[in-house]
Amino acid sequence: MDKLYLDHAAATPPSAEALAAFNAAATDCYANPGSLHQAGADAARLIEKSRRKISNLLNASNYQLVFTATGTESNHLGIRGYAQDGRALVGAIEHPSSLNSVEARAGDSAVLPVTADGRIDVERYQALLSDDVKLISVQWVNNELGCIQPLRQLIQLARQLAPRAHFHVDAIQAAGKFVLHFDQLGADSYAVAAHKFGGIRGCAGFFYKKDGRAPEPTFVGGGHELGIRSGTENTMGIAAMAAALEQRQGMLLENSNFLHDSRQKLLKAITEQCDIELLGPQDETLTSGSIISFVMKGMRAEPFLHQLETHGIYIGSGSACNAHGHSESATLAAIGLKEEMRNSVLRISFSDSLSDALALRIATAMALTAAFFKD
16 A cells, blocks of 8 residues: 655655755765865855755845754744844744744743634734834744734734834745745745755754844854854755755746645545544635644544554644644644644645545545544
8 A cells, every 4th residue: 555645744755856966965065065175165065056046946035044954943043043032922823943942032922812713813913012022933834723824914013013023934834835935025034944845854944134133143163154053064955955945946836726726625525524623724825735734523633643544644633843742732722722622633734736536545544544433
Protein backbone atom coordinates (compact mmCIF):
# COMPACT_ATOMS: atom_id res chain seq x y z
CA MET A 1 0.00 0.00 0.00
CA ASP A 2 1.38 3.39 -0.98
CA LYS A 3 1.92 5.72 1.95
CA LEU A 4 0.15 9.06 1.80
CA TYR A 5 1.78 11.70 3.99
CA LEU A 6 -0.58 14.55 4.88
CA ASP A 7 1.22 16.38 7.68
CA HIS A 8 2.97 19.06 5.63
CA ALA A 9 2.25 21.80 8.18
CA ALA A 10 4.68 19.96 10.46
CA ALA A 11 7.27 19.27 7.75
CA THR A 12 7.09 18.93 3.99
CA PRO A 13 8.97 16.20 2.12
CA PRO A 14 12.07 17.70 0.46
CA SER A 15 11.38 18.44 -3.20
CA ALA A 16 13.44 16.84 -5.94
CA GLU A 17 14.79 20.30 -6.78
CA ALA A 18 15.87 20.89 -3.17
CA LEU A 19 17.62 17.52 -2.94
CA ALA A 20 19.42 18.13 -6.22
CA ALA A 21 20.60 21.55 -5.07
CA PHE A 22 21.68 20.14 -1.70
CA ASN A 23 23.67 17.34 -3.31
CA ALA A 24 25.31 19.67 -5.82
CA ALA A 25 26.37 22.05 -3.04
CA ALA A 26 27.63 19.15 -0.92
CA THR A 27 29.72 17.95 -3.86
CA ASP A 28 31.03 21.25 -5.19
CA CYS A 29 30.69 23.82 -2.36
CA TYR A 30 31.50 21.90 0.80
CA ALA A 31 34.25 24.31 1.91
CA ASN A 32 33.74 26.77 4.74
CA PRO A 33 32.33 29.94 3.10
CA GLY A 34 34.47 32.03 5.46
CA SER A 35 37.73 30.62 4.11
CA LEU A 36 39.88 32.84 1.91
CA HIS A 37 40.76 30.22 -0.71
CA GLN A 38 38.83 29.67 -3.94
CA ALA A 39 36.80 26.77 -2.59
CA GLY A 40 35.57 28.96 0.27
CA ALA A 41 34.80 31.79 -2.13
CA ASP A 42 32.72 29.41 -4.28
CA ALA A 43 30.64 28.44 -1.25
CA ALA A 44 30.20 32.08 -0.25
CA ARG A 45 29.11 32.97 -3.78
CA LEU A 46 26.47 30.22 -3.75
CA ILE A 47 25.09 31.55 -0.47
CA GLU A 48 24.78 35.08 -1.84
CA LYS A 49 23.19 33.82 -5.05
CA SER A 50 20.64 31.89 -2.98
CA ARG A 51 20.04 34.90 -0.73
CA ARG A 52 19.18 37.07 -3.74
CA LYS A 53 16.92 34.39 -5.22
CA ILE A 54 14.93 33.91 -2.01
CA SER A 55 14.54 37.66 -1.50
CA ASN A 56 13.32 38.09 -5.07
CA LEU A 57 10.86 35.21 -4.79
CA LEU A 58 9.34 36.71 -1.64
CA ASN A 59 9.32 40.23 -3.13
CA ALA A 60 11.56 41.46 -0.32
CA SER A 61 13.87 43.99 -1.97
CA ASN A 62 13.56 46.33 1.02
CA TYR A 63 14.75 43.67 3.46
CA GLN A 64 18.01 42.10 4.53
CA LEU A 65 17.86 38.30 4.72
CA VAL A 66 19.79 36.57 7.48
CA PHE A 67 20.03 32.78 7.37
CA THR A 68 19.26 30.92 10.59
CA ALA A 69 18.83 27.26 11.53
CA THR A 70 15.12 27.15 12.43
CA GLY A 71 11.90 29.10 12.29
CA THR A 72 11.99 29.27 16.07
CA GLU A 73 15.35 31.02 15.92
CA SER A 74 14.02 33.48 13.34
CA ASN A 75 11.01 34.29 15.52
CA HIS A 76 13.31 34.87 18.50
CA LEU A 77 15.35 37.34 16.44
CA GLY A 78 12.18 39.19 15.48
CA ILE A 79 10.94 39.35 19.06
CA ARG A 80 13.75 39.29 21.61
CA GLY A 81 16.11 40.84 19.11
CA TYR A 82 14.16 44.10 19.24
CA ALA A 83 12.28 44.64 22.47
CA GLN A 84 13.59 43.09 25.64
CA ASP A 85 11.57 45.58 27.67
CA GLY A 86 8.49 47.71 27.10
CA ARG A 87 5.00 46.51 26.31
CA ALA A 88 4.45 43.74 23.77
CA LEU A 89 1.34 42.40 22.02
CA VAL A 90 1.22 38.85 20.70
CA GLY A 91 -1.59 36.91 19.05
CA ALA A 92 -3.38 34.40 21.28
CA ILE A 93 -2.88 31.55 18.80
CA GLU A 94 0.74 32.20 17.88
CA HIS A 95 3.27 29.41 17.53
CA PRO A 96 4.94 28.53 20.88
CA SER A 97 8.23 29.98 19.62
CA SER A 98 6.58 33.40 19.52
CA LEU A 99 4.38 33.13 22.61
CA ASN A 100 7.21 31.81 24.76
CA SER A 101 9.68 34.34 23.38
CA VAL A 102 7.37 37.20 24.32
CA GLU A 103 6.81 35.71 27.78
CA ALA A 104 10.59 35.43 28.33
CA ARG A 105 11.09 39.19 27.92
CA ALA A 106 11.46 41.53 30.86
CA GLY A 107 8.63 43.82 29.73
CA ASP A 108 4.88 43.56 30.10
CA SER A 109 2.86 41.73 27.47
CA ALA A 110 -0.75 41.30 26.44
CA VAL A 111 -2.36 38.56 24.36
CA LEU A 112 -4.42 39.64 21.35
CA PRO A 113 -7.85 37.98 21.54
CA VAL A 114 -9.18 36.04 18.55
CA THR A 115 -12.63 35.25 17.26
CA ALA A 116 -14.05 31.72 17.15
CA ASP A 117 -12.49 31.18 13.71
CA GLY A 118 -9.02 32.13 14.96
CA ARG A 119 -8.68 35.59 13.44
CA ILE A 120 -7.54 38.49 15.62
CA ASP A 121 -10.43 40.59 16.93
CA VAL A 122 -9.57 43.88 15.25
CA GLU A 123 -11.65 46.08 17.57
CA ARG A 124 -10.05 44.63 20.70
CA TYR A 125 -6.63 44.80 19.05
CA GLN A 126 -7.12 48.48 18.26
CA ALA A 127 -8.07 49.15 21.89
CA LEU A 128 -4.74 47.64 23.06
CA LEU A 129 -2.60 49.84 20.80
CA SER A 130 -0.83 52.77 22.43
CA ASP A 131 2.39 54.74 22.27
CA ASP A 132 4.09 52.53 24.88
CA VAL A 133 3.78 49.37 22.76
CA LYS A 134 7.24 48.45 21.52
CA LEU A 135 6.59 45.08 19.91
CA ILE A 136 3.78 43.32 18.06
CA SER A 137 4.10 39.73 16.85
CA VAL A 138 1.47 38.07 14.65
CA GLN A 139 1.47 34.82 12.70
CA TRP A 140 0.43 35.22 9.06
CA VAL A 141 -1.12 31.75 8.78
CA ASN A 142 -1.90 29.69 11.87
CA ASN A 143 -0.28 26.26 11.87
CA GLU A 144 -3.23 24.52 13.57
CA LEU A 145 -6.30 26.15 12.02
CA GLY A 146 -4.96 27.58 8.76
CA CYS A 147 -6.63 30.96 9.34
CA ILE A 148 -5.04 33.98 7.65
CA GLN A 149 -4.69 37.11 9.76
CA PRO A 150 -5.70 40.54 8.35
CA LEU A 151 -2.10 41.71 8.50
CA ARG A 152 -2.40 44.73 6.23
CA GLN A 153 -5.09 46.20 8.49
CA LEU A 154 -3.22 45.26 11.67
CA ILE A 155 0.00 46.88 10.48
CA GLN A 156 -1.75 50.07 9.35
CA LEU A 157 -3.43 50.44 12.74
CA ALA A 158 -0.12 49.84 14.50
CA ARG A 159 1.59 52.56 12.46
CA GLN A 160 -1.14 55.02 13.47
CA LEU A 161 -1.66 54.12 17.14
CA ALA A 162 1.60 52.45 18.20
CA PRO A 163 4.22 54.16 16.03
CA ARG A 164 7.18 52.94 18.11
CA ALA A 165 6.25 49.28 17.83
CA HIS A 166 8.37 46.79 15.92
CA PHE A 167 5.91 44.61 13.96
CA HIS A 168 7.17 41.05 13.48
CA VAL A 169 5.39 38.56 11.21
CA ASP A 170 5.76 34.80 11.53
CA ALA A 171 5.39 33.87 7.85
CA ILE A 172 6.52 30.27 8.33
CA GLN A 173 3.19 28.69 7.30
CA ALA A 174 2.61 31.27 4.54
CA ALA A 175 5.81 31.00 2.49
CA GLY A 176 5.37 28.61 -0.42
CA LYS A 177 1.60 28.39 0.09
CA PHE A 178 0.67 31.60 -1.75
CA VAL A 179 2.61 34.38 -3.45
CA LEU A 180 3.99 36.73 -0.79
CA HIS A 181 4.91 40.43 -1.13
CA PHE A 182 6.97 41.40 1.89
CA ASP A 183 7.65 44.88 0.46
CA GLN A 184 3.95 45.64 -0.05
CA LEU A 185 2.89 44.42 3.38
CA GLY A 186 5.62 46.47 5.04
CA ALA A 187 6.12 44.67 8.36
CA ASP A 188 9.39 45.34 10.18
CA SER A 189 10.55 41.72 10.11
CA TYR A 190 9.54 38.25 8.91
CA ALA A 191 10.43 34.65 9.71
CA VAL A 192 10.39 31.74 7.22
CA ALA A 193 11.58 28.12 7.40
CA ALA A 194 12.71 25.90 4.52
CA HIS A 195 11.16 22.63 5.71
CA LYS A 196 7.67 24.11 5.41
CA PHE A 197 7.89 24.48 1.60
CA GLY A 198 9.99 21.57 0.37
CA GLY A 199 13.39 22.53 1.69
CA ILE A 200 15.53 20.61 4.15
CA ARG A 201 15.37 20.96 7.93
CA GLY A 202 18.13 23.00 9.51
CA CYS A 203 17.76 26.11 7.37
CA ALA A 204 15.50 29.12 7.85
CA GLY A 205 15.46 32.85 7.24
CA PHE A 206 14.94 36.13 9.06
CA PHE A 207 14.16 39.35 7.16
CA TYR A 208 14.50 42.84 8.59
CA LYS A 209 14.20 46.25 6.91
CA LYS A 210 17.40 47.49 5.31
CA ASP A 211 16.70 51.02 6.49
CA GLY A 212 15.71 49.83 9.96
CA ARG A 213 17.57 48.67 13.03
CA ALA A 214 19.21 45.25 12.99
CA PRO A 215 18.20 42.88 15.79
CA GLU A 216 20.36 42.11 18.79
CA PRO A 217 21.94 38.67 18.20
CA THR A 218 20.49 35.82 20.23
CA PHE A 219 24.04 34.42 20.50
CA VAL A 220 27.50 35.62 19.44
CA GLY A 221 30.57 34.05 17.96
CA GLY A 222 32.45 34.53 14.71
CA GLY A 223 30.32 37.36 13.39
CA HIS A 224 28.69 35.47 10.51
CA GLU A 225 25.60 36.83 8.73
CA LEU A 226 26.46 40.48 9.43
CA GLY A 227 27.15 39.59 13.06
CA ILE A 228 23.48 38.76 13.61
CA ARG A 229 23.70 34.97 13.40
CA SER A 230 27.14 33.61 14.26
CA GLY A 231 27.97 30.08 13.15
CA THR A 232 29.26 28.60 9.91
CA GLU A 233 26.58 28.94 7.25
CA ASN A 234 24.66 25.87 6.09
CA THR A 235 25.60 26.21 2.42
CA MET A 236 23.83 23.03 1.33
CA GLY A 237 20.64 23.84 3.21
CA ILE A 238 20.61 27.40 1.90
CA ALA A 239 20.98 26.22 -1.71
CA ALA A 240 18.19 23.70 -1.16
CA MET A 241 15.97 26.37 0.40
CA ALA A 242 16.31 28.61 -2.65
CA ALA A 243 15.61 25.74 -5.05
CA ALA A 244 12.57 24.59 -3.07
CA LEU A 245 11.05 28.07 -2.92
CA GLU A 246 11.64 28.59 -6.64
CA GLN A 247 9.86 25.31 -7.39
CA ARG A 248 6.91 26.25 -5.15
CA GLN A 249 6.68 29.71 -6.69
CA GLY A 250 6.52 28.17 -10.13
CA MET A 251 3.58 26.00 -9.09
CA LEU A 252 1.75 28.99 -7.61
CA LEU A 253 2.31 31.17 -10.67
CA GLU A 254 1.02 28.39 -12.90
CA ASN A 255 -2.14 27.93 -10.84
CA SER A 256 -2.55 30.06 -7.71
CA ASN A 257 -5.69 28.15 -6.65
CA PHE A 258 -4.41 24.60 -6.77
CA LEU A 259 -4.25 24.23 -2.99
CA HIS A 260 -7.72 25.69 -2.42
CA ASP A 261 -9.13 23.51 -5.19
CA SER A 262 -7.68 20.43 -3.49
CA ARG A 263 -8.93 21.55 -0.09
CA GLN A 264 -12.50 21.96 -1.33
CA LYS A 265 -12.37 18.61 -3.09
CA LEU A 266 -11.11 16.85 0.02
CA LEU A 267 -13.57 18.59 2.34
CA LYS A 268 -16.46 17.54 0.12
CA ALA A 269 -15.31 13.91 0.09
CA ILE A 270 -14.80 13.82 3.87
CA THR A 271 -18.10 15.46 4.81
CA GLU A 272 -19.97 13.02 2.59
CA GLN A 273 -18.64 10.07 4.61
CA CYS A 274 -17.69 11.41 8.06
CA ASP A 275 -19.24 13.44 10.86
CA ILE A 276 -16.85 16.35 11.39
CA GLU A 277 -16.91 19.94 12.60
CA LEU A 278 -14.65 22.20 10.58
CA LEU A 279 -12.46 24.60 12.56
CA GLY A 280 -11.14 27.95 11.39
CA PRO A 281 -12.80 30.28 8.87
CA GLN A 282 -15.61 28.90 6.75
CA ASP A 283 -14.76 31.43 4.04
CA GLU A 284 -12.06 29.96 1.75
CA THR A 285 -10.52 33.40 1.18
CA LEU A 286 -9.71 33.68 4.90
CA THR A 287 -7.87 30.39 5.24
CA SER A 288 -4.83 28.67 3.81
CA GLY A 289 -5.57 26.16 1.08
CA SER A 290 -3.03 23.77 2.57
CA ILE A 291 -4.62 23.08 5.98
CA ILE A 292 -7.89 21.46 7.05
CA SER A 293 -8.50 21.35 10.80
CA PHE A 294 -11.56 19.66 12.19
CA VAL A 295 -13.13 17.84 15.12
CA MET A 296 -13.74 14.15 14.40
CA LYS A 297 -16.89 13.78 16.46
CA GLY A 298 -16.92 10.97 18.98
CA MET A 299 -13.25 10.08 18.35
CA ARG A 300 -10.01 10.68 20.23
CA ALA A 301 -7.43 12.09 17.86
CA GLU A 302 -4.37 10.05 18.82
CA PRO A 303 -5.80 6.52 18.48
CA PHE A 304 -7.70 7.64 15.39
CA LEU A 305 -4.62 8.86 13.54
CA HIS A 306 -2.66 5.73 14.52
CA GLN A 307 -5.44 3.48 13.21
CA LEU A 308 -5.55 5.58 10.04
CA GLU A 309 -1.89 4.65 9.55
CA THR A 310 -2.99 1.08 8.88
CA HIS A 311 -4.54 2.46 5.69
CA GLY A 312 -1.20 4.05 4.78
CA ILE A 313 -2.36 7.58 5.57
CA TYR A 314 -0.47 9.92 7.91
CA ILE A 315 -2.16 13.03 9.27
CA GLY A 316 -1.58 15.33 12.26
CA SER A 317 -3.35 16.28 15.44
CA GLY A 318 -2.97 19.99 16.09
CA SER A 319 0.59 21.31 16.23
CA ALA A 320 3.51 18.88 16.05
CA CYS A 321 5.38 21.25 18.37
CA ASN A 322 2.89 20.40 21.13
CA ALA A 323 2.41 16.71 20.30
CA HIS A 324 4.77 15.35 22.95
CA GLY A 325 4.11 17.99 25.59
CA HIS A 326 1.73 17.86 28.51
CA SER A 327 -0.13 21.12 27.98
CA GLU A 328 -3.13 21.49 25.76
CA SER A 329 -3.14 23.59 22.62
CA ALA A 330 -3.33 27.30 23.42
CA THR A 331 -5.02 27.75 20.05
CA LEU A 332 -7.97 25.50 20.82
CA ALA A 333 -8.48 27.19 24.18
CA ALA A 334 -8.24 30.66 22.62
CA ILE A 335 -10.99 29.99 20.07
CA GLY A 336 -13.27 28.69 22.82
CA LEU A 337 -13.51 25.11 21.61
CA LYS A 338 -15.30 22.97 24.21
CA GLU A 339 -12.86 21.06 26.41
CA GLU A 340 -14.44 17.70 25.61
CA MET A 341 -13.74 18.29 21.90
CA ARG A 342 -10.10 19.36 22.16
CA ASN A 343 -8.76 15.80 22.14
CA SER A 344 -10.69 15.08 18.95
CA VAL A 345 -9.02 17.64 16.68
CA LEU A 346 -7.27 16.37 13.55
CA ARG A 347 -5.31 18.29 10.94
CA ILE A 348 -4.73 17.37 7.31
CA SER A 349 -2.10 19.46 5.55
CA PHE A 350 -0.58 19.14 2.09
CA SER A 351 1.44 21.05 -0.48
CA ASP A 352 0.48 19.37 -3.75
CA SER A 353 -2.67 18.88 -5.79
CA LEU A 354 -4.98 16.09 -4.68
CA SER A 355 -6.79 14.08 -7.33
CA ASP A 356 -10.40 12.91 -7.02
CA ALA A 357 -9.09 9.40 -6.41
CA LEU A 358 -6.82 10.53 -3.57
CA ALA A 359 -9.58 12.58 -1.95
CA LEU A 360 -11.88 9.55 -2.08
CA ARG A 361 -9.17 7.29 -0.65
CA ILE A 362 -8.59 9.63 2.30
CA ALA A 363 -12.29 10.05 3.06
CA THR A 364 -13.00 6.32 2.77
CA ALA A 365 -10.10 5.44 5.05
CA MET A 366 -11.34 7.96 7.62
CA ALA A 367 -14.84 6.52 7.50
CA LEU A 368 -13.47 2.97 7.93
CA THR A 369 -11.35 4.13 10.85
CA ALA A 370 -14.35 5.77 12.52
CA ALA A 371 -16.34 2.56 12.03
CA PHE A 372 -13.48 0.55 13.59
CA PHE A 373 -13.81 2.48 16.85
CA LYS A 374 -17.59 2.39 16.87
CA ASP A 375 -17.82 -1.39 16.42
